[in-house]
Amino acid sequence: MSAPTLFALVDGNSMYASCERVFRPDLIGKPIVVLSNNDGCVVAASAEAKALPGLRMFGPYFEIADVCREHGVTVFSSNYALYGDMSRRMMRVLSEFAAEQEVYSIDECFLDMTGMPDLDSHGHRMREAVLRRVGIPTCVGMGPSKTLAKLANRIAKKQPKWAGVFEWDFVTPAEADQMMAQIEVGDVWGIGRRLSEQLQAMNIHSALDLKRVDSRQIKRRFSVVVERTVQELNGISCLALEDVTPSKQQIIASRSFSKKVRDLNTLIASISHHAARAAEKLRAQGSTARLIGVGIRTSPFSDVAQYRPYIVVPLVQASDDTLEITRAALAGLRAIYKKGYLYHKAGIVLMEISPRGVVQSDLFAAPPDPRRERLMRTMDAITRQFGRGTVRLASENMTQRWQMRQDVRSPRYTTRLDELLEVK
Incomplete structure (x- = not known):
């Protein structure tokens, strides 16, 4: 047994x-x-x-x-x-x-x-x-x-x-129940604020209350997910270990600016950085992307003219190449950029993500260049050894004004040779 x-x-x-x-x-x-x-x-x-x-x-x-x-x-x-x-x-x-x-x-x-x-x-x-x-x-x-x-x-x-x-x-079962009675239902894994409010309306206020409820009733009222939570509270394992982290179906890289920006060059630097970071994440999970979403926006909390464009740029064939993804992202940026606005945030989204090597090639597209694949592997190896930002696209470095404010950041002790802790 x-x-x-x-x-x-x-x-x-x-x-x-x-x-x-x-x-x-x-x-x-x-x-x-x-x-x-x-x-x-x-x-x-x-x-x-x-x-x-x-x-x-x-x-x-x-x-x-x-x-x-x-x-x-x-x-x-x-x-x-x-x-x-x-x-x-x-x-x-x-x-x-x-x-x-x-x-x-x-x-x-x-x-x-x-x-x-x-x-x-x-x-x-x-x-x-x-x-x-x-x-x-x-x-x-x-x-x-x-x-x-x-x-x-x-x-x-x-x-x-x-x-x-x-x-x-x-502890004994009685002691365990006493402990669970002291834990609010909203603090149970998977029960958020909104679900918690609905459960409390049903007089379910603690983890113990949720444990004792009829799981079939919960399933009818909510979903199989909450039903599993009830079963799990009763010691019935419904959720296995995920020893392989599921690949992300979207990869988002975006950031607000520390100071609002107007000029296209600053946005190019920001989008280039986000594209490179997203492509790095894509390769890390062994995937490629077919669609590149690009967005810029003004601040919704600012009393100025508002502009929030977003565009999706398709690649000829799915790729994990930083240069291809950045080129498409910058084409999208140039298509949606308008002068005269104070931009607050910029970012990209990689979509239609598939495992690398299982995507059907386009009949008219150029075959993958093995030299570019080696270049991407080399870039990733340098990043792992010397830290992010050691090697970057020229378009990322046009200006640093877009980067986030980090006035009191500690050194990156373990990932940057130039920021190693000095022992005196």
Whole structure:
């Protein structure tokens, strides 16, 4: 008889703040906030910062700037190169502790723990390995379904007595129900704010309430997705590990400007950068794209003339070539650009994405150039070794005025040779 299914959800604690602390140990135990693109909003905060009165997550930074100064909060611009690399290191360590792993987000992964003995010790070994080898503190939650593993992780994080590791078998069924009664239904994985409001109207207020509801009734009222959540809360595993991340069906690269722009050359630099980044992501998942969407827009919050054009440019045949994708994107930009507007944002969307090598070729199109394929592989290898931006298209470098504001970004310690930490 096979062992019951068991999942672990491992989550990096205050991931962005923890990444900064690895290289700034003087900030351990001190409040940290991390800002969004263009330093606009608070997107992450350490536990110490979240505990401060008046500090609101996801609100505009200017509204809490005085609070940060008053309480000595260290403020960082988002450093996605650092956070992404630290995430990869963390996931690589965790992959050594289970046969199967699903990387769920930049700071979370599921592991298949089925048949694993001494779960408590195993969980602590995982935490210790990540902390020792990467420097990121983590919490581990384990359960017979992915939904219960997520809830267990929440308990491990919020209740210090579990020392960062919790599994539902550590408590009796009655104690487990008491714990679930303390968790709001909106905090259950997959139940968002809108669903939560509808469930509360049905007198379903907690995770325990949702666990006890008739799953068939939920399916009729909502969907099979919510029905599966009910079953998962009852220990019935409905969601398997996705050991291969599904390929994205759209790849979007866009960004607001730190200052509004008028001229075409600045937009060309921005669109070229986004096209190169999107093409890099496309190659990373082994895909090609057939359609390139290009959009520019004025700010909807500004009291000026509005213009929000968007165009879709087809390629002769699906491609993952940065030069082809950029050429098409710039053709689209030139077709929709109009003088006289103050542009706030620009971006591209790659669509009709298919696995590389399975797309039917166009009869009249030129065959793929193996030299260009080697060029793309070389560009990707240089980027992996020396960091993003080491090699770029000339059109990306026409001006830097379009780039996002990052006034307080930390160095990219692990991905740029010129930003390595110096030990004195």
